[in-house]
Amino acid sequence: MRNKILNLIILLFCSLCFSQKEITWQDLSKVNFEDKYFPAYGDYFLYPEFLPSVKALEGKLITIKGYFLNIDSESNLYILSKGPMSSCYFCGQGGPETAVELQFMNKQKFKTDNIVAITGILKLNKDDIEHFNYILTECKGKLIK
Numbered sequence: 001m002r003n004k005i006l007n008l009i010i011l012l013f014c015s016l017c018f019s020q021k022e023i024t025w026q027d028l029s030k031v032n033f034e035d036k037y038f039p040a041y042g043d044y045f046l047y048p049e050f051l052p053s054v055k056a057l058e059g060k061l062i063t064i065k066g067y068f069l070n071i072d073s074e075s076n077l078y079i080l081s082k083g084p085m086s087s088c089y090f091c092g093q094g095g096p097e098t099a100v101e102l103q104f105m106n107k108q109k110f111k112t113d114n115i116v117a118i119t120g121i122l123k124l125n126k127d128d129i130e131h132f133n134y135i136l137t138e139c140k141g142k143l144i145k
Helices: 002-018
Strands: 031-038 043-050 061-072 077-081 101-106 116-126 133-141
Touching: 002 043, 002 116, 002 133
Parallel strands: 101 133
Antiparallel strands: 031 043, 061 077, 061 116, 077 101, 116 133
């Protein structure tokens, strides 16, 4: 009987270790930006300084809800945005912290402005200006609305 209880405790502990954490856009807003010059591009770009609460999420399996933006389906460029396409980061309605680059294993069938829940591994990006500051890899999505 004691072995069964011990096995149950171990199983519960392991499931907690590997479960995803649902986060909100408020969680991703814990970042400061400063202008930084990138000599290779001859221009200034916003450079992130992630606060400790965001750094703690790096490499973790997370889930976040937002608006799906199909930027270029041919090259599998998808974005999750805090707001719909008409008020997204590209339209000047928010900062870089309001958008997450999505790297799916397969081509997606979601449509622009679908509300979705995306689960993936969070990668924080400070230096590669060809990509977003927040990247979710190994993504899976679920249509909400």
